[in-house]
Amino acid sequence: MSKTGVFIETTDQEIKQSVFGVISAAAAGGGEVTGFLLDGRADKYKDQLAACGVTELVALEAKDIDFSKSPQATGEALAKGATDFGISALLGVSSPTGNDVLARAAMALKAPLALDCMDVDFTANTVKKSHFSGKAVATLEMTGALFVCGIRPNSFEAVESPVTIKITPHTVEVENSDAIIVTEVQAADSSRKDLTEATVIISGGRPMASSDNFKILDECARKLDAVVGASRAAVDAGYAPHSMQVGQTGKIVSPKLYIGCGLSGSVQHFAGMKTSKVIVAINTDKDAPIFTKSDYGIIGDLFEVVPALTKELEKQG
Amino acid sequence: MRIYVCVKHVPDTAANIKIVGDAAYDTEVKYVANPYDEYGVEEAVSLVEKNKKGEVIAVCVGDKGAANTLKAVMAMGVHRSILIKTEDQFPGSDITAKALCKAITDDGGADLIFMGKQSVDGEGMQTPYRLAAEMGLPVATGIVAFSHGGETVNVQREIDGGAKELITIKTPCVLGAAKGLNEPRFPKLPAILKAKKKEIKEMDLADMGLTDQGQCRLKSLEPVQERSNAKILEGSTREIVASLVQILKEEEKVI
Structure with a gap:
């Protein structure tokens, strides 16, 4: 049975709401859903993830690396996880962080990548996404053993589909490079909420x-x-x-x-x-x-x- | 300092796109420089102006009409251009990145590379990452602020809900520009005239000896069905909002 991986994006110690829709899309695709978590709080999230169909939650770790400061190491760790767990499609939310991590993972995997997708077909290995500023919808065919895909928030409804979840801590080796470092995160000036996740x-x-x-x-x-x-x-x-x-x-x-x-x-x-x-x-x-x-x-x-x-x-x- | 700016020649976002056949469109529309790439051009040109030294070179993978886009960015202050010719409007981002990498490397190599975070036609959002991977350089995209510190650059990228990440990257690096980075200049007539005389070095993508892995193939294009005319709600303001709330709650079930 094919395995679909989902990057479990979190902010402020919460799973990003649109991740659940992505999990449901992956679960509907037929294969088993493996979640990849990089913030180390697997126990906190496991029940929520089990409720929507994640059968295995891989808690990725890398020695001496703080993923929140190293986007490149994050992408590479996710790529290693996808390879080690035999993933055939790696999904995530097309948010600013999701796109960045998925793109870096796709480069490390030398895999085809499509971001901001509105639909994905795991049998035909195709995705649908906007072309020409929303004036057309393109169907893209992805080849190879594994493809990486970012899903536009709210494209899929989160559906309850309870399963038993297994937590698997997994240490990967990635380069500890200082070529790109996040030095600070500045909170928004405005108290208004994020638009992209809004219903x-x-x-x-x-x-x-x-x-x-x-x-x-x-x-x-x-x-x-x-x-x-x-x-x-x-x-x-x-x-x-x-x-x-x-x-x-x-x-x-x-x-x-x-x-x-x-x-x-x-x-x-x-x-x-x-x-x-x-x-x-x-x-x-x-x-x-x-x-x-x-x-x-x-x-x-x-x-x-x-x-x-x-x-x-x-x-x- | 030598700065390369990758530019795509794209249909104007206001253009009406007519799909022809399975995966093509009527190309008789107005083309422009990809708007996000213009932020990269502006940042590169103003950095060289500020330092009073350096060169900005535009590189484009596009058809022969793309020469007009290159003239437009040269009017903004780019010194010279390289046009890698292909008839395909959507060459895969992997072959595009390989071609950009080879052209930049053969031309002498970069201290910095700018481009837009995405094109407005294919909306792939990945050429900066692919080019960086080809060149073995660090990359960041969605850049809304930039400052140059010699061995490193400091950039800001907008993340969720208006929060910003402050990032330090070693140079050379690839940066994907977003709106908010700067206000691209409108060239004046003398700059436009001068740009006509600037060099565009042409080569054919097919002659570059690159292999396209064809990882991601455009299978079909379909026009998006626009909504037809809105149902206009009538009556007094009070009646209108009452019926709107009822429709949204009971018919559409969206609130």
């Missing part, structure tokens, strides 16, 4: 007119358990930091619900959010292009509609 997003465009006005989106977001985003125009005007930008040169997101407030609906913005399940557009201009490519439209002033929506959500609890 609901409410975004503001240039008509927001100031960073202060984003408060009305924050208030609505609290009721929706949503994360606030922004268009490039709003970011370039200085109303929001770049970390909040959705689109071609910002974050690629795939939430269940995307509410665009005062967005025109540019091709570049849609490149970053068109795989959302439901898109709602709020704009005063009835001819705005966004109304031609959304699911629901509200022709109205966001400064009236958004607070009214917040109030309605409050009322309904």
